[in-house]
Each structure stands twice: as C-alpha cells, then as structure tokens.
Amino acid sequence: MKALALVEAPDHVCCRYRVRAFAEALAAAGWSLTIEGLARGALARPRQLRRARQFDAVILQRKLLNPWEMALLRRASRRLIFDLDDAVFWRDSYHPKGVRCPSRERRFAHLVRQADAVLAGNDFLVGRSLLAGAAPEVVRRLPTCVEPGHYPIRVPEPGSPVRLVWIGSSSTLRGLEEQQSLWDRIGREVPGVILRIICDRKPEFGALPVEFVPWSEPTEAQALAECDIGIAWMPDDLWSRGKCGLKVLQYLAAGLPVVANPVGVHPEMVAYHHSGILAATEDDWVEAVTRLVGDWELRRRMGAAAREIVEQSYAVDRWASTFVEAVTGSLGGMPARPHFDAIGGVRTLPSGRVEGTGR
Template sequence: MQILENNKSMNKTKLNQKILIITNGNLDHSSSRIRALQYIPYLESEGFTVKWLPRVPHKSKKSGFDRIVFAFKKRVFLLRIFIAILIGNYEILFVQRFFVPVWLFVNCKRRGKKIVFDFDDAIYISSTDKKAEGKTISVIKKANMVITSCEVLNDYSRRFNENSIIITSAVDTKIITPANKKNKLFTIGWIGSEWTSKYLSILEPVFIELSKKYKFRLLLVGAKDSINFNCETKKVKWSLENETKYLNKMDIGIMPLFDNEFERAKGGFKLFQYMSAGKPILASPVGINKDIVLSGDNGFLCKSEKDWYTAFCNLMDDEVLREKMGIRGRELMLEKYGLDVCSVKLVKSLKELQLYK
C-alpha cells in the first residue's frame, strides 16, 4: 500500500537524486550518446543531479604522439571511474555497456547504491573476448535494474535478472525532422559505420538489377570507402553535425541484415533515424525490424532478393506511396520511439527503482 501511495506522489514531485553515469565511450560513441548522454537534460529537468564519466576521451588523431597521449588518458579516465564508484556521492550508478568489475558493484550495493546496467547489442557474443558472456552475466546479476533496446536482449537479460525492461534507442525528433526537398535523382540511403556496412553486400545483385530499369543514386553515410556496387554512389563520412542533412537527402532508407544471433539483437536505430526524417523504410525481417516495419504501412520487410527488388520498384514508381509511408513513419516516431517518449519511460523507471529496498 505504501508503494502505491509513493507511486501516486512520485509523478507530482521531482526527486533530488544524484546519478553517476558511466559510459563505455565518449560523445563520438553512438551507444554512449544514444543510450545515456542524450537523456541527461531530461533527467536534470526532473530533479536528478547527473555526473558523467566516460571510459575513454575523444578519439585521438593518428600520429604516434597522439596515440601515446590517448593511451595515457584512457588509464587516467579508468582510474577516475573506479575512484568515483568507490567514494562518489550518488544514489544511482548508471552503467552503459561497460563491464565494471563485479567487486565494485558489490561495494556499491553494500553502501546502499542502486545499479542500472544498460546494453544495446549482443555484447555477450565476441570473437575476441572469450570471457564476454561471463562478464555480461555477472554484471546483469548484480544490477538492480537492466535496460535493453529490444526483446531479444531483454529475454536474455531476464534469464539472470527479472527486473529487466526495454527502452528502445531513441531519436531526438526535434533534431531529425523531415525536409520537403525533392531530389533530381532518386536516392536510396543508408547510414551506419564502416563495420556495419558489410550488410550492404546483401543488396549488390539487387542494385545491379535495379540499375537496368532505373536511374538512381546510393547515398552511403559512414560506409567503408572500398564499397562499390557498380552504380552511382556517393559515400560521405558520418558526423553528428551533418546527420540530419544527409538523412534528408534520401528518398528511402534501408537496413539489410544477416539473420544471425548477433544481428537479431540489433536495436533498429537507423530505421528510427529514417522514420524521424519522414522516409519510408526497407529492412530485413530480423529481430526488432519485424516490429518497427509495418509492411505496407511505413515501409516493407524484405527477405529475399525478389522482395527487395519489388519493394524498391514499388517505391521508386509511386511518389504518393513514399510520402504516405514517410508520414506514417514520422507519426510512429512521435507516438512510440522518439526521445520525449523514451525519456518519460526512463525517468519513471529510475523513480520506481528508488522506491524499492
């Protein structure tokens, strides 16, 4: 009964709670920025006092001296994190995708601190770290609450910690907004990283067939320079400052994926980016993509090469359909997946966490 009373008053008052946020990366690290850092203004507006410590500094330049300085700073940053966790003044420790040593978590819990662990990829699968799964399980078990980005990760987490919830990887819909600009040449867009650009190989035969019927351009944001599909392609480096500009140069957004265990745990973030920019989406029916893409409504799910080809043709031939799907995608972002919506979920979950011993 007391919990119910607390819940009633919780939404009426702002808590004066201190949160220590530890991230695996800095502002240039997508998971750190998307899963933690962009929430700081919302947390502060709800009365939380936030301190953020990244595991690493901003990426250094490529000269030998810069790499030495970067390596030294990494050690300093790590030591700073350990000291802050051990003696810092906070009520909640929010850890994003960083394997904090278990003994530090034990120390936190002895001091009455609440631990939140957030992860948005299958970090328990690693070809370079044989201990990755063991470390992931240990952190999940010690946390008071675990936040994941999709059902696959949540199911995995709940095997070891029942207090696991899903908050999808939010896009700030106030920053990524639609622009009513028409391209002279139809543009198929993709955004990601050099590492994830390997998935584009799925579409190479599809692009070859499309080029026999249509004139179009590929706009690849963040892809490897070596990628070549023998069709007109513009490759640009990703930057936070230019992200919205390039999204708005696309007519449709794509997300091909392999259907493997690691890919099934992906969070679908690039689909949210396309939708926020008002673009129809085409995606492989893998993991959360099957929930985000409402086939025929805001885009199409494409399993085979024929599916991809047909979906491309439908959208390239029908401007009205593209506009309709883009509008619907934007509506879904505002209703379910935008930063404003996800911030409410996060704040509510953190407040509820403080009610339980």
Template sequence: MIPQRNSFWDENAYAPWTPQWMGKELVFCLVERRLPKRLLVRKKIRPGWYYALKIKNALSSKRKVGFGPVVEGEYNIGVRGSRIDPIVDCINRKSENYSADIFFDFGEMARFDLIVIVKEFHPGVYPLLEQLKVQGKRFVYDIVDNPFCTDPRSVSYHDHPEFLRMMDGVISSSPVQSEDVRPINPNVVLIEHPIINFECSTYPQKATVDILWQGYMANVEAMFRLHTILEKVRQESGRDVRMIYHSNCPTRTDGMIHYIKWKIRDWQKILASADIGIVIKPPDNEVQRRKPSNKVLSYMAAGLPVVCTPTEADKLIMEHGKTGFFAYTDEEWYRYLKGLIEDPELRKAMGMRGREYVWERFTIEKITAKYLNLFDHV
C-alpha cells in the same frame, strides 16, 4: 608452450593518474602523436554544459543519478549522442525527483545515489560495485548495443551473468536482449532509443532516387548483395537510382554507388535528402539480431520509407506494408525496392506514416519517462 611476456607497448597497466601511469601515457603520446583516450574524451565535452551539470548536481537535493562510463567524444551519434546526453538533459529539465550527471571513470560512481552503467563494463569493477552496493547505492545496466564497445577492456553481458545479477535493474534495447537477461535478472525492461534527428524530408521532385544506408563500414558487407538488384531496377525503371553509403569512409563514386564521408554537422541533412532508407541485419548473426532499432528509427523520423531485413527490435517500431517493408529474400528486395523507386507517392505516404508513428512514441521526453519509471522501482 612458453608464455609470452607482455610488451611495454601493449597497454598501460598502472593505476590511472598515478605518476607511473601518467609517465607511460606521456611516452605513448610522444610516440603515437595522440592524446590519452580519457583526456581526448574530456576535451570533447562542452565546458559550459559539463560544469553546469557539476554545479547543478552539487547544489541539488534530488536523488543523484550518474550515467557512464563516458568513453566517446561528444561529436558523434553513438551511445553519447543517442542515449546518455539527451536522457541526462531531459531528466534535468523534467524530473522533480532526480538530478542527472555523467561520469568518465568507474571510480567516480560513489558520488551518485543511483548509477546507470551504460554498455561498457569489465570484471575489474566488480569489487567496487559490491562495496558501493553495501553502502546503499543502486545500479542499473543499460545494454544498448553491447558487445560493440569502445573500451578494449569491456566484455559482453552475454558472457558475464554474474554482472547482471549484481544489477538492481537492466534496460534492454531489443526483445532478444530481454530474453537473454530475464532468466538471470527478472528486473529487465525494454526501453527504445529516443529520436535524435529532427530534419525531415520535404519529398521534392528530383532527377535521382537516392537509396541510403547510414552506419559503420564494419557493418556494411551485408548490403553489397543489393547492388545487382538495384542495377536491375535501375535498368528496368529508367530511373537514375543512386546507392548512397553515408559512413566512416572517404567520399568517392563508383557508378551508381556513392560513398559519402559521415560528418556530425550534416548527417541529418543527408538523411532527410534521401528517398528510401535501407538496412540488412542478418537474422543468423547472433550479434546483429540483438541490435536495437535506432537506425530504422532515424530513417522513419526523417520521413523515409524503410526496406529492411529486420531485428526483433525493428519489428516493434515498423509495420510491414504501412511504414515500410520487411525483405528477406532477393525477390522480396527486388519487388519492394522497385515499387518504391517507381512510385514517389507511395514513398511519401509511407514516409509520412512512419514519421508520425515514431514521433508519437519515441521522443526524448517519452523515452526519458520510461527511465524515470524504472528508477522509481529499483
């Protein structure tokens, strides 16, 4: 087979910020009418917050911790909003021993004593890691939901055990991730996501019963099997049931199905205005079964009862029959949804129990304390 030559347009292979790299990025910008990704990310940083971090870390005598690489803008609830930013802020408020900052590029890691590589990595960074480890730097890998990565160079931790062996500690987000890592690196600890949504349902009486799914449309297909079940419950109960997909999609309505475009300014309000939170994570999907519990956590933090086909991570924060229901078969989904749709008091009781449970255990302060405890032992 004749090898294919790489097209000029495939990628920018020059070293970042060299004249050649900047020239090629400029050509890309002119043709695609976009900013280079790193500049776009930097643009979406609150300057006051970002430079306060820099000054605070430069002046601090505490042990310096860096979280990154930051490859997302600020205005989302991905790894930036749910993991990096709140933990960094809390460390700087609470810790007597550590000062935290963020980094965009792996080349910035040398200025830290302890580096938390969050989700994204690629083999090209291995020589730098080895060099910094010789200098006494310590490394922790935070899996989050890898391999759902933003940087196209990033790879799956599952396929690169050599990377896990280089780490002084590993943070998993689910029991399945822990099982993956422990035979390779026994210094693995499960740390849940912190709560980042603060608006709560007031359980108002209203004409509709709103069933909510929040997430990326790439993950929505598993939910479609519920449409027939919800239509059946709608007809039998006489309730005005609405299935709401709050996602990266245009706003539109198709019968009882409502699609609402996700926006950072109102995601908490829409979440808290729903009546039931649902999600299906297919247990036979090897990627989905490793996902963390942040979706279920956000539903519970908003005071919603939850019906889900759970991951092992979801089972750690949710109690079947008390704060919601685990549903696997269509019959179970029908029974549990029908019971909640027809009984507003059950919805309220389950929602309040779930909210109380997660707020006792998964606040930003409590999750940050787990990070700090790990840092003390690596």
C-alpha cells in the same frame, strides 16, 4: 542528487541516444548527470570505479566488467543501472570465433544479477536478461529513441531524382558489402537510382552509383532529409537479434519509407506496406525498390506514416519517465496493468518494466 554514466565514450552513438538524450528529463527530476568514458589502464579504471561512491546512481553502459572490477563498482554504487542495446553477451556477427561466447555470457549473468535496474533496448535483450538471472522487477524495456524535432521531413516531389540512403558505421557497413550482388543488381535493373552512404568510409557497389557523404553529428539529419528511401540490412544471426534499429528510426524520423530485411527489430519498426516494405530475397528487394522509385505518392504516404510511428512509439519524451524511474529508483503513480509481449515468459508494462510469467 547526482548520477554518473560510465560509457564507451561521451560522444559514442549509444551514449548520445540512450543516455544524453534523457539528461533534460533527469534534470527536471532534480538530478544532475555526469558522463565519463570508461577509463582504461590498471590504475585509472579502479580509481574511476571507486569514485562512484560520490554519486547517488551509476549507469554502466554496455561494458562487461571483469569480476574484480564488477565487485569494486558494486560496492561503490548506491544504485547501479546497466544499459544495453546490443547482444553484448555474445561476439558480433563477423567475429572469427563465432557469435557464442560462454565467458561473456557468464560476465553478463553476473552483472544483471547485481544491477538494481537493467535497461534493455528490445524484447530479445529483455528476454536474455531474464534468462541470465536478472530479477524480473529490475528489468525494463527502453528502446533506443530519437528526437523527431531534430529531423527535417522529406517531402518527395514527382520527377525528382530518387536517392536511396544508408547511414551507419564502418562495422555495420560490412554487412551491406557482403550483399554486393544485390546492390549491383538494383543498379542494373532500377535506372537512375543513386545510393547515398552516410558513413566514415565509402564502399563500391558495382552498377549502383554511390554518393558518399562523410558522417557528422551536425549534418546527419539534413543529409537524410535530402534522400527518398532508407535501406537497412542485417545478417540473420543471433547477434542481430540484439540490434535496436537506430538507422531505421532515423529514416522514419526523416519521413522516409524504409526497405529492410525481416530480421531482428525490423518487422517491429517497419509497418509492412504502411511505413515501408520488408524484403527477404533479392527479388523482393528489387521489386520493393522499383515500386517505391516509380511511385512518389506512395513514398509520400509511407513517409508520413513513418514519421508518425516515431512520434508515437520511439520519441524521447515517450520514454523519458522509464529512464528517470530506472536511474532514480522512483515509480511515479500506480503500477500499470501488464500486457503479454512477443517473448514467451515476459510481460512488458507500459512504463517499460517487465515481469516474468514463470514459463
């Protein structure tokens, strides 16, 4: 049996963590996986979509096709899976036209109604998929996962310099840069602290010294393991509700305590005062960083709890069966009893499948 994944690019971060990560599990189920960047151009893309008929299942990741492309792909696909880890039905936080986009919402609704399975990265995306008209039995929650074994664990030592760390892309770095006054204040009020930025460009944060490390896939885990406290900040808007918290998962996997603002999935991932600290205001941030910088034993204890959270709830092997079931259409074993989740009108099964409650 053969599966085809149509993604933004084979080396794109979303493909690496949400598709390629499960290739081994899919192979164990007797399926091969072909990953292709979605073709561009009036001739190339239709040819690629028609070739979907050569596969037993097609995974379309994040892309909202126009109506005729969607019709072509649907006709060519024996089984169609849509994967999303962002609020792709809206524009991003920094778009000049604002977040809401009715045309994207319509294309999203059409897509999820046509899909045989929808893999949504968090509860908010599950809820939006159901509101858009996806059949409850096809929607599954599949959080972005990491492989803990790929991340060396940071073990802090008393008296050593303390590094904050942020990892991400230029697009998400923009949000950090909009909080310039906060980072400048931390630099002035928390002596000796350094902020390592693992990215494709270096920002400036006033009094807070920045240590720039160019991002690369082979070195990112080690670059995180050399740091002490992971930081995550997102704007409090609709777009951020769809974010799936990859950078926080990477911090947790490296055994770093996390300081994050309480937006989107952050409160779910950061167990308050257990694996990290949620900080809403500038005063909260300064207090949290000051406390962690000054207490290496607290950092060690929170870091150990952070690693445990990843291993128990966000490791690849914990969710491999959900991915394989969605792609292959098979359900192993008896259905599990559902439990009520945080979004009204949604019930999430331990397998990741969801049901609507009729509310």
